[in-house]
Amino acid sequence: MANNENNLNILIRLADVEPIALTIPSKEEETYREAEKLVNTLWNKWIGKFDGDNSSQRVMAMVAFQFARLYSKSYNQNVAVNKFLTAFEQQLDDVVVKI
Numbered sequence: 001m002a003n004n005e006n007n008l009n010i011l012i013r014l015a016d017v018e019p020i021a022l023t024i025p026s027k028e029e030e031t032y033r034e035a036e037k038l039v040n041t042l043w044n045k046w047i048g049k050f051d052g053d054n055s056s057q058r059v060m061a062m063v064a065f066q067f068a069r070l071y072s073k074s075y076n077q078n079v080a081v082n083k084f085l086t087a088f089e090q091q092l093d094d095v096v097v098k099i
Contacts, residue, residue, distance in 0.1 A: 012036050015043045015063075016056055039063055 008026045011019040014036065024032055046059045 014039050015047075015060055017060075039067070042066060 006026055007023050008029055009021065009023050010029065010032065011021055012032065013019045022032070042063050043059055046062060047055065050058055
């Protein structure tokens, strides 16, 4: 991403991983910060439930899976809504043409 006045350089801190430097569009900073907060909230909630050397990696994998599952569910719901709206629009067009 090109560096210009509409971009921000930010650090994202996730769990116990080293901070990740990103260059993002400034108008999307709130979205990135909210995602950072959501990941950390879930990670902190689950990290105490696992013992062992790989607990952090395991919890991060579970967090990633949880967000992927939610994304997939939302995507499928959006597809269903789009199909409904397309059919509804066709029905509405049919009614308007008859008038």
